[in-house]
Amino acid sequence: MKLNSTELGKVFLAPLSGVADSPFRRICKRLGAETVYSEMVSCEGLTRQNRLSFEILRFHEEEHPIGIQIFGNDPGRMAEAARIVEATHADFIDLNMACPTRKIVAHGAGCALMLQPETARAIAKAVVRATSLPVTAKLRLGWDEDNINVIEFARMLEDVGIKALGIHGRTRKQGFKGRAAWERIAEVKANVSIPVILSGDVREASDVASAFEKTGCDAVMVARGVYGRPWIFRAIHRHLEGKPFNEPAPEQIYKIILDHLDMAIEHYGQSLAAIRFRKHLLWYTRAMPGVVALRPMMSRVRTRTDVVSLLEKIFGKNLSDVRDL
């Protein structure tokens, strides 16, 4: 799928706050994610020069094409944030109209915008006017089962110049539970002319082919399915090509983990990297034999040496002949 002249491909890494930061996005890119999103960033934070918000904007050259996702409730501030994002040379700007978290919706942002179509419209219009970058949006089906309005919403956003739509096939009330209703995403696709990117329940490589087939969507996003196995993108491409995929051998997983760790250190510095890396370490190793007893140590790693010594315990020391995946 294309956005203006930029080819975005068909298989995206979803926006994942607290998970898909720059080092993880780079790993996913190397393993076949065609487009990535930043973690969502607050327009209030950006426009008030909040250091942590600007931290979220940092990305590496190899992440292109990348969309930076912003959230907020005020059209003027969202437009100002879009101008700040444009200066990062990201490839597109995504508007978060999907986040279900209480502290976000309490401020009228995220999925709360689906209850305020006029505000959502004003935001989309203001951002489209403020930037020369393509602007996309991510939605849910609606607030709850009694307020499913994704089709009207999608049409309204297309009308004001939104260039593509990510649709998470759940309501705000569902949160992240229950089945994602792909059939509703198919209805959205049939009702708009802009590209639709499916989100929800893409867990296995085979899910992608059936998502395309059942919905006619233009691309899919992988979210929780990527935890601890960024090679899912390779598996998806192989599956779409009708070729078999061999799960990576332990030494290949070990190499991916180390590459990821070193990029995290490059990005954050050693101590913050180790803290941010803990959850990835748990996910990467969750299926390894004998790992349960080591989990408390994983939650306490502070340095690269701590991580490597744990990995040696899990994978063994004889990992010299490591082939790349």
Ligand SMILES: Cc1cc2nc3c(=O)[nH]c(=O)nc-3n(C[C@H](O)[C@H](O)[C@H](O)COP(=O)(O)O)c2cc1C
């Ligand atoms: C930990 C976590 C963080 C997320 N952060 C974001 C975010 O920043 N922006 C966003 O639009 N969606 C976010 N999502 C939603 C995902 O992008 C995706 O739409 C959702 O998880 C459904 O896909 P799945 O069933 O494949 O997990 C997040 C989801 C999770 C689990």
